[in-house]
Amino acid sequence: MGNATILTELEKVILNKIQNYINKNEKVGIDIIAKECFVSKSAIIKLSKKLGYSGYSEMYYTILSTANNAQKLDFSNNSISVNDHLKENVDMLVEILRQFKDKKIYLDSLGLCDSAKEYYLQKLLIFGFDAASSYHYEAFRNNKSGLYFFFSYSGYRAEIIEKVNEAISNDFTVVAFTSNKESPLAKIAHSTVEVSGVKSDMEHYLPNFFTANLIILLELVLGEYSKRYLHKEKD
Numbered sequence: 407m408g409n410a411t412i413l414t415e416l417e418k419v420i421l422n423k424i425q426n427y428i429n430k431n432e433k434v435g436i437d438i439i440a441k442e443c444f445v446s447k448s449a450i451i452k453l454s455k456k457l458g459y460s461g462y463s464e465m466y467y468t469i470l471s472t473a474n475n476a477q478k479l480d481f482s483n484n485s486i487s488v489n490d491h492l493k494e495n496v497d498m499l500v501e502i503l504r505q506f507k508d509k510k511i512y513l514d515s516l517g518l519c520d521s522a523k524e525y526y527l528q529k530l531l532i533f534g535f536d537a538a539s540s541y542h543y544e545a546f547r548n549n550k551s552g553l554y555f556f557f558s559y560s561g562y563r564a565e566i567i568e569k570v571n572e573a574i575s576n577d578f579t580v581v582a583f584t585s586n587k588e589s590p591l592a593k594i595a596h597s598t599v600e601v602s603g604v605k606s607d608m609e610h611y612l613p614n615f616f617t618a619n620l621i622i623l624l625e626l627v628l629g630e631y632s633k634r635y636l637h638k639e640k641d
Contacts, residue, residue, distance in 0.1 A: 417453050419443055428470055436462040495599050499627045502553065502581060502597070503535070504635060510552035512540035512578070516566055519557035522620040526555065529624060533631070543569070546576035554578040559603060559616055561589030570594055585616055599623070
């Protein structure tokens with residue numbers, strides 16, 4: 407690892423002056439910066455080369471580009487674009503939760519979906535649902551009828567199909583959360599929510615937002631559920 411670049415107080419003043427202009431959406435040339443910082447243009451060029459740039463222009467436009475891309479991800483305050491397809495899934499899940507408000511809800515998952523399942527479980531419990539993780543077939547036999555959420559990225563594993571068939575045979579309504587609506591899990595479930603995600607190898611890794619999308623989906627569902635039903639029940 408190379409040595410960190412140490413800036414003098416004057417160099418910090420120069421960079422801050424450039425940043426101030428960028429923050430105001432005002433373009434600024436080297437002449438103005440030199441004049442306002444009481445330095446020569448050569449001193450600014452020296453700073454740019456110290457930071458690894460060819461000159462002032464490259465340094466300026468790099469700082470400008472960084473500032474323009476510095477947008478925060480914020481999914482609050484309705485900043486998610488809710489298209490018709492997403493709205494249909496949210497509405498479907500809201501009504502299913504309403505339907506099974508007083509019945510048993512089991513949640514199950516396989517692999518990397520476990521974290522999403524645990525998130526769903528905790529949030530459903532907070533909202534007063536009779537939710538629990540399902541690990542054994544006996545759970546279905548002890549509670550005839552209910553709701554069964556299964557989370558699986560691929561939806562192909564044999565043990566998934568066995569569990570879902572057991573749930574269906576005991577009169578549970580199955581909702582599948584998967585990235586593949588053509589998977590065996592999706593085809594035998596009563597309802598399927600197809601959630602975006604991508605898999606890749608470590609050497610060519612691509613961000614997989616499957617779990618994150620599942621969590622955001624639940625937050626949208628609970629927000630809509632609260633708006634439709636909870637405040638009305640308290641009136």
